[in-house]
Amino acid sequence: MARKTSTRKSRINEEQIGEMLRLRRQGKSITDIARATGFHRQTIRAYLKERQADILADEVRKQLLTDELQKHLDSLIQFAASLMEHLTVPASPNEERDAASVLVPLLPKELPEGLDSASWKARREQQQTDRQNKMLLESLHEHTREKEWWQAFEEWQEGWNICQGVLQELRGEANEIVEKLINENPSFKGEVERRAKDERDTVRNMISDVLWLVWWAGTGKPVEEIEYRTEEGRVAARFGDKTYYSMGYRISEDSLGQDMADVYKLAYDTLHLSFTDKNIADMLSRMDESIAVIDDALDPFVLRPLLVRTRCGLCPV
Numbered sequence: 001m002a003r004k005t006s007t008r009k010s011r012i013n014e015e016q017i018g019e020m021l022r023l024r025r026q027g028k029s030i031t032d033i034a035r036a037t038g039f040h041r042q043t044i045r046a047y048l049k050e051r052q053a054d055i056l057a058d059e060v061r062k063q064l065l066t067d068e069l070q071k072h073l074d075s076l077i078q079f080a081a082s083l084m085e086h087l088t089v090p091a092s093p094n095e096e097r098d099a100a101s102v103l104v105p106l107l108p109k110e111l112p113e114g115l116d117s118a119s120w121k122a123r124r125e126q127q128q129t130d131r132q133n134k135m136l137l138e139s140l141h142e143h144t145r146e147k148e149w150w151q152a153f154e155e156w157q158e159g160w161n162i163c164q165g166v167l168q169e170l171r172g173e174a175n176e177i178v179e180k181l182i183n184e185n186p187s188f189k190g191e192v193e194r195r196a197k198d199e200r201d202t203v204r205n206m207i208s209d210v211l212w213l214v215w216w217a218g219t220g221k222p223v224e225e226i227e228y229r230t231e232e233g234r235v236a237a238r239f240g241d242k243t244y245y246s247m248g249y250r251i252s253e254d255s256l257g258q259d260m261a262d263v264y265k266l267a268y269d270t271l272h273l274s275f276t277d278k279n280i281a282d283m284l285s286r287m288d289e290s291i292a293v294i295d296d297a298l299d300p301f302v303l304r305p306l307l308v309r310t311r312c313g314l315c316p317v
Helices: 002-010 014-025 030-037 039-050 051-085 118-144 147-185 186-196 201-217 254-277 278-296 300-307
Strands: 224-230 234-239 244-247
Touching: 002 051, 014 039, 030 039, 030 234, 039 051, 051 118, 051 254, 051 278, 118 147, 118 300, 147 186, 147 201, 147 278, 147 300, 186 224, 186 254, 186 278, 201 224, 201 254, 201 278, 224 254, 234 254, 254 278
Parallel strands: none
Antiparallel strands: 224 234, 234 244
């Protein structure tokens, strides 16, 4: 009898045993498995008992893998959401960061325990963030599969960096133009120099205001008029929607206020022409289009099905 059982077992290969285990994991009864495989119930029961530990281990591995996969998916979705919050166009002439530095603060900052030095902690914190950002960007690249969004991301980075370069050029041009215009009017220059001795630098503020006006006008809010408003004692720019942006300080002398308005007008006209020649408005528009492409590609509902078909360097094995 023992020999007969051994013979029956020898006729069952690993593939058939695997089928028994698969059916059992699906909740099938011994009778159902016997009907599906053609083997005797006692034989099936013997093999299932023999492989009970394997069945349990498979279930544990499956659950662990599912949990790790879900954690990976959650981290990708969280990172994608953070990424979208940071993908913008330069909003003002004060944006001096390059594209890479825009992405630095995306992740929570977690440090190993036992590091007492504040400077060492800061360095480790930065290294960890940079490394995790790089790995998650690569992971998103793999999980989207569509290369179109990755190209759009590179176009956004290129556009941001080009804008920063042009803003540096405009800042230099604004310095030259405003100072040249001030020097051409000796009485105005003397008054500006007197004011500049205060803690607020009149010339620096004028240059900053001109850059703001050029940026706003170049991004779709054209300036209609720059004038000295007697009732407010300020120079102001009027936009197409009839709103005003006040510039400079309150000015007690109308003549000085008018001179300041003239400087603003001439500097704005010259710099706005330079801004237009550099096609910055078109560049900002293309950046917006790139952000829209990336937004679609990083939608969690797009990532979810792709996750199970893709294995990146961070996927649990």
